[in-house]
Amino acid sequence: MSIADRVPPVNRPPELDTVLDQLRRHFHLPDLLLGAPPKRLSGGFWAEMWILTLNGSTGSDLPGRVVLRLAPDADLAAWETTLQASVAQQDYPTPAVRASDLAPSAGRAWCVMDHAEGSPLLGGLSGLRALAALPRLATGLPDTLARAAADLHRLDPAPIEAALAKATARTIGVDGLLGHYQTQARVLDDAPLQRALQRLAGSRPDPNLRVVCHGDLHPFNILTNGDQMTVLDWTAGQIAHPAYDLAFTHMLLANPPLDAPTPLRPVINAAARRIAHRFIATYQKIGPHPVGNDTLDWYHNLHACRILIDLAGWRAAGELDAHRGHPWLAMEPALLPLLAA
Secondary structure (H helix, E strand, C coil): CCCCCCCCCCCCCCCHHHHHHHHHHHHCCCCCEECCCCEEECCCCCCEEEEEEEECCCCCCCCCEEEEEEECCHHHHHHHHHHHHHHHHCCCCCCCEEEEECCCCCCCEEEEEECCCCEECCCCCCHHHHHHHHHHHHHHHHHHHHHHHHHHHCCCHHHHHHHHHHHCCCCCCHHHHHHHHHHHHHHCCCHHHHHHHHHHHCCCCCCCCCEEECCCCCHHHEEEECCEEEECCCCCCEEECCHHHHHHHHHHHHCCCCCCCHHHHHHHHHHHHHHHHHHHHHHHHHCCCCCCHHHHHHHHHHHHHHHHHHHHHHHHCCCHHHHCCCHHHHHHHHHHHHHHC
């Protein structure tokens, strides 16, 4: 299955008129209007996105087709929008942010970004279709992901870190994440997670190597259009060790959330492990920084704790049914043994 969310039938977001008014003022386009009804985009489990077709923006810095992203958490929206805008300024292939209001007086935080053409690397694959596509995916998929990670890790992190520090109160770096996860594990009274996080805190790899990381780099967050690649969704982005990206992508590739009949799963899982291995091998060849196995394993465990904390929180709140179809649920059986590692 795709990890795209199921979309409820809604005609337009309530913040739309406010957004259009601000776009008119910001770009000095008093005649700016919608040229077609807004179209809800599927995908994602947090923010809400709409495609807007605009009339009256010709000749301005505002494209005629944009995406409106609405977020329920203003601080997280500020983090993600600032990170995306900053990497776009360094010419990384992600949609440019054209306007935003991250602390609105009413409604949700929002940003307007360029609309990216293309299809996800694994869009629409499941069951027999996934099996039939494995030979094609075995090289193209991991190599594309490795190139996306390597190019991102070559960016200058200093101006991006400064922009994040100015935009939000969130702690930058893995130390802040560890502290946050430890607090959540205590609140949930989850002893195995507390012990796993304590082990991680006592065996922290060298923190001096810090690059720009995406944190959620997987095939559904990369659109391809011919030879062009566009990276989406910067919610989990960080300034961290390159292994922060590599471990998460490797983990997801090795445990793909594909809906396949039981007889096909061993074949798909074996192929997935080969794809995950090729992703790491390709990055080691083309990436700007070598990454050792011990460091990669540490970040595997960090991401496993992150995912298992989310799952424990959903269960404690009685919200598990609301997250049916989320990839975390499909990955859980493979991650639980890491708590005892």
